[in-house]
Amino acid sequence: MFKVSSGFIGEFKTGDNIIYNLSCLKVLYAAQESASSSEAGLFSKPITITMVSIIEALLHDLLYRIKNHTSEGVQNIVTKVLEDVRSKTLDQFETYIAAAKKHDFLGAAGTDLYEKLDELRKVRNRIHIQNVKQQQPLDENKVFTISRQKSTEAVLEQVLKHVSDKYKRPEHIQGIVGSFELPWDEHLKTESDA
Numbered sequence: 001m002f003k004v005s006s007g008f009i010g011e012f013k014t015g016d017n018i019i020y021n022l023s024c025l026k027v028l029y030a031a032q033e034s035a036s037s038s039e040a041g042l043f044s045k046p047i048t049i050t051m052v053s054i055i056e057a058l059l060h061d062l063l064y065r066i067k068n069h070t071s072e073g074v075q076n077i078v079t080k081v082l083e084d085v086r087s088k089t090l091d092q093f094e095t096y097i098a099a100a101k102k103h104d105f106l107g108a109a110g111t112d113l114y115e116k117l118d119e120l121r122k123v124r125n126r127i128h129i130q131n132v133k134q135q136q137p138l139d140e141n142k143v144f145t146i147s148r149q150k151s152t153e154a155v156l157e158q159v160l161k162h163v164s165d166k167y168k169r170p171e172h173i174q175g176i177v178g179s180f181e182l183p184w185d186e187h188l189k190t191e192s193d194a
Contacts, residue, residue: 001026002186004160007174008167010065014057015177021050021057026183045144051152052124055117055159059096062105062163076166077103093121106162116155123148154187161188 009015025047032043065074066085074082081103090099100106101114108114122135126143137143160180168174
């Protein structure tokens, strides 16, 4: 387990709800760890869906700040980009990812992070058991795997650390929402962590 500062959160209730969902994840991870090897994989669907939902909330919050915190602004985003985002209707996960990619809000240009996010968006939509769009693979036990869970951890961690580091709010506003505690071993340690 490790913590990441929430000092970038614009909508405090979103921050509280992220903390709630991380608490849910902590319980799911504990249950997964104590489950038999044949049952541990069954926790991958709720864990993965929850992690992807947190990623969506993080992107929504950043875009909410851009659109609504016009007096405060958003650190490290130039006025031209702020104006462009403010002129758009961004109200779905797919549009959040597209805006983040267009303006490289996650500092991931030249990587496959935005493609991974779009893939995870599709995976999260597999919450619907009937799979109307016939997304492959058809068997959910091949979609929600321990491997996918681990790769989703790394993506969530990357997004969370980047927005926490790059888009901090003024100090007097930080600390209203508690730190985000992630219930897995850190994937992306910085040199200062080592």
